[in-house]
Amino acid sequence: MKKRFSFTKIYTALVFAFLYIPIFVLIANSFNASKSRTVWTGFTLDWYSKLIHNETILSSLLNTLIVALAASVAATILGTAAAIGIYNMRTLSRRIVMNVSNLPLLNPEIVTGVSLMLLFKFMQMEFGYVTLILAHVSFCVPYVILNVMPKLRQMDRNLCEAAQDLGCNQWQVFRKVVIPEILPGIITGFLMSVTYSIDDFVISYFTYGATSQTLSITIYSMTRRKVSPEVNALSAIIFVVVLAVLLVVNIADIRRHKKEVRR
Amino acid sequence: MLWMAVFIIVPLILIAVFAFTTTVKTDADGNILDAEALDALYEEYEEEYGEDAEPEIYERTIFTLANIFEVSRYMSTLLHSIWLALIATVICLILGYPVAYLISRLHFDRQKIMLMLVMLPMWMNFLLRTYAWMTLLERSGLINRVLGLIGLGPFQMINTPGAVVLGMVYNYLPFMITPLYSVMTKIDGRTIEAAQDLGAGSLRVMTRVVIPLSVPGVVSGITMVFVPAVSTFIISRMLGGGTNMLIGDLIDLQFLGNAYNPNLGAAMSLVLMVFILLCMSITNSIDDDDMEAALL
Numbered sequence: 438m439k440k441r442f443s444f445t446k447i448y449t450a451l452v453f454a455f456l457y458i459p460i461f462v463l464i465a466n467s468f469n470a471s472k473s474r475t476v477w478t479g480f481t482l483d484w485y486s487k488l489i490h491n492e493t494i495l496s497s498l499l500n501t502l503i504v505a506l507a508a509s510v511a512a513t514i515l516g517t518a519a520a521i522g523i524y525n526m527r528t529l530s531r532r533i534v535m536n537v538s539n540l541p542l543l544n545p546e547i548v549t550g551v552s553l554m555l556l557f558k559f560m561q562m563e564f565g566y567v568t569l570i571l572a573h574v575s576f577c578v579p580y581v582i583l584n585v586m587p588k589l590r591q592m593d594r595n596l597c598e599a600a601q602d603l604g605c606n607q608w609q610v611f612r613k614v615v616i617p618e619i620l621p622g623i624i625t626g627f628l629m630s631v632t633y634s635i636d637d638f639v640i641s642y643f644t645y646g647a648t649s650q651t652l653s654i655t656i657y658s659m660t661r662r663k664v665s666p667e668v669n670a671l672s673a674i675i676f677v678v679v680l681a682v683l684l685v686v687n688i689a690d691i692r693r694h695k696k697e698v699r700r
Numbered sequence: 701m702l703w704m705a706v707f708i709i710v711p712l713i714l715i716a717v718f719a720f721t722t723t724v725k726t727d728a729d730g731n732i733l734d735a736e737a738l739d740a741l742y743e744e745y746e747e748e749y750g751e752d753a754e755p756e757i758y759e760r761t762i763f764t765l766a767n768i769f770e771v772s773r774y775m776s777t778l779l780h781s782i783w784l785a786l787i788a789t790v791i792c793l794i795l796g797y798p799v800a801y802l803i804s805r806l807h808f809d810r811q812k813i814m815l816m817l818v819m820l821p822m823w824m825n826f827l828l829r830t831y832a833w834m835t836l837l838e839r840s841g842l843i844n845r846v847l848g849l850i851g852l853g854p855f856q857m858i859n860t861p862g863a864v865v866l867g868m869v870y871n872y873l874p875f876m877i878t879p880l881y882s883v884m885t886k887i888d889g890r891t892i893e894a895a896q897d898l899g900a901g902s903l904r905v906m907t908r909v910v911i912p913l914s915v916p917g918v919v920s921g922i923t924m925v926f927v928p929a930v931s932t933f934i935i936s937r938m939l940g941g942g943t944n945m946l947i948g949d950l951i952d953l954q955f956l957g958n959a960y961n962p963n964l965g966a967a968m969s970l971v972l973m974v975f976i977l978l979c980m981s982i983t984n985s986i987d988d989d990d991m992e993a994a995l996l
Contacts, residue, residue, distance in 0.1 A: 449799050456821050456873065459832030462842060466835065543980060545931030547948050548969045551955055555714040555962065638827060638934070643955065653825060660831045660938065672828040679823040687816050691809055 460676060467669035484670040491667060497655040501635055504566070504651060508573035509630035515574065516581025517623055521615070523582070524589045535586075538579050549576060550643035557644065565646030572644040573634045580633065581626035588622035716970060771967050774950055778971070781946040784861060785929035788868035792876040792925045793918065795869070800880035800917075801910065804887070815881065822874040830867055830938045837863055837939065859941030867935040868925075875924040883917030884910070919983050927976055947972055 467485070471478035488494060523534050541549050553575065557568045596618070600610045616623075638653035645654055659668050771778075803814045821829060836842050837858040844855060857863055887910065895905045933948030940946075947968060954965025 445798050445802050449802050452795055452799050452873075453817065455795075455870070456818070459829065459836060459870070460821060460824065462835060463828065463832045543927070543977065544973060545927055545948075545976060547931045547933065547951055548973045551951060551965065551969050552714060554955060555966065559714055632823075636823070636825060638825070653827060656825055656827045656831075657934075660827055660834070668828065668831060672824065672832070675824060675828065679820060683816050683820060683823070687812050691812055694808065 460672070463669050464673040464676060466666065467673040469666070469669075484666045485674075488667045488670045488674075493650070493655055494652070494667070494671065497650045497652045500566075500649055501652040504569055504573055504649070505631050505634040508570050508577055508634050509627050511570070512574045512577035512630045513581050513623060513627045516578045516626055517585050517619070519578065520582045520585035520589060520619075524586070535582075538582055541576055542579050542583075546639040547643075550640040553640065554643040563646065564644065564649075566649045568644045568646065569641060569649045569651070572640050573637065576637070576640055577630035577634060580629045581623070584626035584629065585619055585622040588619040592618045714966075716966075770964055771971050774947070774968070777945055777950055778947045778975075780861075780944075781930050781948070784865050784946070785868065785926050788865050788872065788929050789876075789922055789925045791865070791869045792873050793921065796873055796876035796880055796921065797918075800877045800884055803877075803881055804884035805889070811885070815878070818874050818877050818881075826871050827934065827938075829871060830935055833863070833867055833870060834858065834938055837866075858939060859943060861940070861944055863939040864936050864944050864946075867939040868929040868932065871935065872925040872929055875928070876921040879920040879924060880914060880917040883914050887913050923980060923983060926979070930976070931972060 468480050468482070469477055470481040470483070519538070523531055523538075526534065550572075553568075553572045557564065557571075562568055592615070596614050597610050600614045605613065636653070637651075638657065641651050641653055642657070645651065656668065656671070799818075803811055803818075806814060834841075838844070839856065839858065841858070843857065847855070891913075892905055892909055895909045900908065930946075931948045933946060933952045936944050936946040936949055951965050951968050951972070954961045954968065
């Protein structure tokens with residue numbers, strides 16, 4: 438029994454090695470003075486300074502953030518409104534609408550990307566910020582709906598009626614009762630939208646314009662070239678940022694859990 | 701609501717419309733001209749009106765099934781994609797299942813940390829992750845160098861179907877582990893203990909308790925790996941070279957590549973989409989049956 442257990446442990450360690458070795462190789466290479474990715478010739482920070490002075494990367498980083506923020510805000514508002522609308526529907530139509538809204542989650546990304554590209558071409562829109570943001574909004578909305586819906590279901594309908602009995606009008610009920618009740622879902626939906634938007638490549642690839650390159654698109658064109666050590670530096674930075682964010686979130690999570698246990 | 705209509709339904713309808721139509725050239729009377737007739741018309745005009753004269757040619761969109769039929773010419777590519785994605789999914793399941801099980805049996809704090817470690821690579825841009833494997837697998841890459849030290853190789857690793865499968869497994873393994881974990885963590889430890897008390901060996905505990913209870917996780921893990929794997933075009937392009945075209949590459953080529961033909965591309969997308977939705981409804985129904993069986 439005990440031997441079995443340690444076997445699983447070794448197995449897990451191997452899987453983790455598989456997950457992490459490529460990333461560590463990238464990070465190690467970001468300090469490599471040689472342009473070749475396999476020969477170590479000495480320690481350098483050159484690639485980092487080159488990266489910081491690289492206009493394309495900086496502007497595409499800015500684009501990524503603008504698009505992610507704009508798309509997530511829009512998607513959160515639209516998604517919340519849609520979720521409330523769906524919640525108030527009759528069962529049959531609610532089912533149909535939910536299935537339609539889940540479609541982009543099930544569809545392969547490439548199909549969504551292509552279909553949006555056809556739509557923008559059909560409407561004769563110029564490919565750029567607008568198309569990119571619209572595309573991102575359209576794949577973020579389902580995630581917001583998915584997060585807000587359960588919160589709406591958990592909400593006690595009597596609360597709304599109580600508020601109305603106490604003299605609230607529709608808008609006040611919405612603002613003072615519904616919104617606070619579903620706020621956690623809205624926030625999770627927003628954060629998920631930001632994450633997916635920043636990380637997205639495939640859909641951006643089909644809908645971006647020359648002026649609105651995101652970081653993913655820039656990375657793609659960099660990896661197409663044979664040697665570009667700046668990519669290594671960039672991945673090292675992204676790795677550290679992601680690690681920091683996840684650590685903060687998880688430590689906060691564990692602390693909260695401990696507090697709850699104590700209570 | 702309107703939003704959903706415009707950005708979900710209309711694009712899909714457009715795909716269908718493009719898939720079933722094609723643009724043809726016609727003369728002034730509306731007769732469809734094929735390449736031969738077109739040449740003939742140009743020649744006729746040149747003879748009659750001199751070099752610069754242009755015949756009147758119109759473009760018209762017609763309904764056709766030709767695109768759908770043409771997709772069947774690329775059936776081998778589609779099957780190749782499905783085959784590679786299937787292998788990748790199975791490997792992910794084999795690799796991910798024990799890991800998810802181990803994590804789900806840990807102490808809460810540790811679970812969180814391990815889960816974070818699983819998610820961390822997923823948060824890196826997937827282009828960078830794939831790029832990392834390019835570095836490792838190259839002919840003069842790290843793996844070949846290490847093997848060279850002990851007198852082996854060099855092996856041709858990049859630009860093979862194996863490299864594409866490896867890229868799929870690496871990129872989508874966390875998608876397999878997380879749903880498995882979230883189902884397994886709900887399995888009550890006491891259920892397993894009860895089985896052990898009743899005399900079940902560890903193998904029996906696995907096959908009779910853990911695996912049946914984790915079926916929903918297996919199903920969603922399989923879909924979460926298979927769907928992106930079958931439609932990828934980046935992994936195959938970066939790790940497969942030009943020789944391992946997948947259906948995603950073909951679609952991309954029809955829209956943004958050299959073989960510009962949106963109608964054919966739309967037809968391919970439609971076939972891919974229908975295929976995946978069919979697969980999903982099948983797996984979903986299996987899932988439901990199992991749930992009912994478990995309840996009985």
